[in-house]
Amino acid sequence: MEIKQLKITNFRNYEQLDISFDKKVNIFIGHNAHGKTTLLESIYLLAISKSHKTYKDKALIRFKEAYSKVSAELKKDDTFLKLDIIISNQGKKVLINDVEKRKISEYIGVFNVVMFAPEDLEIVKGEPTNRRRFLDIEIGQISSIYIYHLTQYNKLLKQRNEYLKQLQQVKKIDYAYLDTLTEQLAQHGTEITKKRIDFIKTLTIYAKKLHQHISNFEEDLMIQYLSNYRLKHVNFENVFRLYKDHYQKDIEKRVTQLGIQRDDIRFMVNGIDVSDFGSQGQQRTTALAIKLSLIDFIKEETKHYPIVLLDDVLSELDDIRQTQLLDCIKDKVQTFVTTTNISGIKSDLIEKADLFCIKKFHIYKKEGEQDGE
Ligand SMILES: Nc1ncnc2c1ncn2[C@@H]1O[C@H](COP(=O)(O)OP(=O)(O)OP(=O)(O)O)[C@@H](O)[C@H]1O
Ligand SMILES: [Mg+2]
Structure with missing residues (x-):
């Protein structure tokens, strides 16, 4: 999988x-x-x-412009694909080979990316929402059915919470309605939980190995998925029963307390929870190992390597970490690297790269130069 051409119109400060x-x-x-x-x-x-930086699509439109468009020509095996995304006041349009896809789940997955950014540390150090977002993005980009279940679940959760909130004003609770919402919520919640279990299981295998290499075989990583259902056997019947057992509590608190919106992941290094007790270096190693493991994971799941995006992270990595990263990329993965200063990047990567200069949202190819700025 490779991007051959990229075209941008009115995307943030790019005209x-x-x-x-x-x-x-x-x-x-x-x-x-x-x-x-x-x-x-x-x-x-x-x-x-979606952007990795904002939920607000409109923030991507260049100030004072009406729309923003990003297009690319991709080479997948021996076929070429054209993708377009247009964002305007009317919303977002996605196209594959000039055909509009009405459902996002029909669009995502055509090509995959793994983005390395300074914010990755938040997956380990930050709040649980960062880890749930990680789960949703990474499982979503390889599984359109996951996106379907997640969209349905979030819609139902909102409906259920709205109903619970307004119970203050009504005298009689409509249990038939609550049952219907709960049953569907349990169905989608079960499927999402199963997918999350499988994902963490597989990811652990890859991440563990990479983590050992980066930590010079001194540390051992374990990833635990903390399902809010806390069930031994995740199936619809058990999940539905759990919600039903919680009716009174939900009604009292006027909010759905159980569910995948409360899930979390725990990273254990040598038996210690690295989010709470790990050193800065251990947290960085964990975040890097998880991100790196996605490269092989995506290859295994989709049969294609993802495109790797390295946003200002390479020069921050020490020699071992940089070597490990470059080892995962090898010559197979198309990679886009940004940096303010090329001096921190290993020379074997620079030698095989095309260098570009970014100046005030214009890009120039540095012809024949291999020595940086
Ligand atoms: N919708 C928008 N319209 C116009 N300009 C925007 C928009 N959104 C962001 N910008 C501008 O884009 C600039 C940031 O660009 P970007 O994050 O790509 O820089 P960068 O080269 O990565 O910088 P750094 O090295 O600091 O990370 C900001 O100065 C901001 O004003
Ligand atoms: Mg930047």
């Missing part, structure tokens, strides 16, 4: 951009606020249909 890629590794060098993250964000958007 127009039309750029072709010949090599596997592409390095973009530029000063702060000149458009490095934005370039990677546009590629991420094409794959995931």
Whole structure:
């Protein structure tokens, strides 16, 4: 899987951009606020249909403009694919080969990305919402059925919570209605939980191995999925019963207390919860191992390597971590790297890369130069 051409119109501060890629590794060098993250964000958007930085699609439209468009030509095996995303006041449109896809689940998954950004540390250090977002994005990009269940679940949860909230004003509870909502919620919640269990199980296998290498075989990583249902056997009957047993509590609190919206992941390094007790280095190693493991995971699941986006992270990594990362990319994975300063990047990567200069949201290819700024 490779991006051959990328076209951008009115995307954040980019007015127009039309750029072709010949090599596997592409390095973009530029000063702060000149458009490095934005370039990677546009590629991420094409794959995931969302920004990695904001939930608000409209924030991606260039100030004072009416719409924003990102398009790419991709090479997948021996076929070419064209993708477009258009964001305007009317909403978001996604197209594959000029055909509009009405459902996002029909669009996501055409190509996959793994983005490495300074915020990755939040998966380990941050609040549970960061870890749930990680689960949803990463499972969602390989499984359209997961996106379907998640969309349905969130819709039902909202409906159920709205109903519970208004119970204050009604005298009689409509249990038939509550049962219907709960039954459907339990159905989707069960499917999502099963997918999350499988994902964490497989991811652990890859991440454990990578983590051992990065930590010089001194540390052992275990990833635990903390399902809020806390069931030994996750099936519809058990999940539905759990919700029903919770009716009184939900009615008292006027909110749905159980469910996948309360799930979490725990990272254990040598038996210690690294989110709460790990050193900065241990947290960084864990975050890197998890992200790296996605490369092989996605290859295994989809039969294609993802595109790797490295936003200002390479020069932050020490020699072992950088080597490990480059080892995962090898010559097979198309990679886009941004940096303010090329001096922190290993020379064997620079040698095989095309270098570009980003200046005030314009991109120039550095022809024949291999020595950085
Ligand atoms: N919708 C928008 N319209 C116009 N400009 C925008 C929009 N959104 C963000 N910007 C501008 O984009 C700039 C940030 O660009 P970007 O994050 O790509 O920079 P960067 O090169 O990654 O910088 P750094 O090295 O600091 O990470 C900001 O200065 C901001 O003002
Ligand atoms: Mg940036």
